[in-house]
Amino acid sequence: MNKQHLPVRDITVLVNYAGEQYKLLTFTNEYRSLMMLIYDNIFTDGFGECLGMGKCGTCLVEIIKMQTEPTAYGRNEEVNLLKAGQSKETIRLACQLLIDEKMDGLEVKILT
Secondary structure: OOOOOOOOOEEEEEEEEOOEEEEEEEEOOOOOOHHHHHHHHOOOOOOOOOOOOOOOOOOEEEEEEOOOOOOEOOOOHHHHHHHOOOOOOOEEEHHHEOOOHHHOOEEEEEOO
16 A cells, blocks of 8 residues: 655744743644643643533633634534633634644634
């Protein structure tokens, strides 16, 4: 069987948290979501309590800058944002944002 190997493309995400900016490097499929990338790389007290199930609303981020709209899973996000009193289009649940090439160059601020 002939397997083609796709080139691994680095993805850079800038995360603003507690007055600091973190440059996180990853690639497609290394993490299942932006929440897990942040959870594993930055100590964020109380962030991502349901570990990506889209239920708790503790992984709120504000999109500061993006090249293209990030790919979203689309489960539970709208309901949980409304429960959290968030209606701004730039506020998202990090657990619902898939790590792929569209995320390269994304800058977010952690709100929780």
